[in-house]
Amino acid sequence: MIERYSRKEIKKIWDEKNKYQIWLDIEIAAAHAMEKLKLIPNGVAAKVRKEASINVDRIHKIESKVHHDVI
Numbered sequence: 001m002i003e004r005y006s007r008k009e010i011k012k013i014w015d016e017k018n019k020y021q022i023w024l025d026i027e028i029a030a031a032h033a034m035e036k037l038k039l040i041p042n043g044v045a046a047k048v049r050k051e052a053s054i055n056v057d058r059i060h061k062i063e064s065k066v067h068h069d070v071i
Contacts, residue, residue: 016056017054017056020056020059024048027048028049028052029045031044031045032045
C-alpha cells in the first residue's frame with residue numbers, strides 16, 4: 001500500500017493484526033456452531049474469546065519456521 005495515498009481507516013482494514021483478528025473471530029463463530037452441534041464441549045468458544053491474543057511478531061516467527069501462513 002502506498003503510504004501517501006492511504007487513509008488511516010483504509011490502512012486499518014489491510015493491517016495484518018486486523019486480518020488475524022478477523023480469522024480469530026471466524027474461528028470463534030465456528031466453535032459456537034460446533035458447540036450447538038455437540039461436536040465440541042460447551043464453553044470452548046467463550047474460553048478462546050477470553051484467552052486468545054494476537055501477536056503478529058510471534059506469528060511471523062512461527063511462519064518462518066513452518067513456511068506456511070495459516071498453520
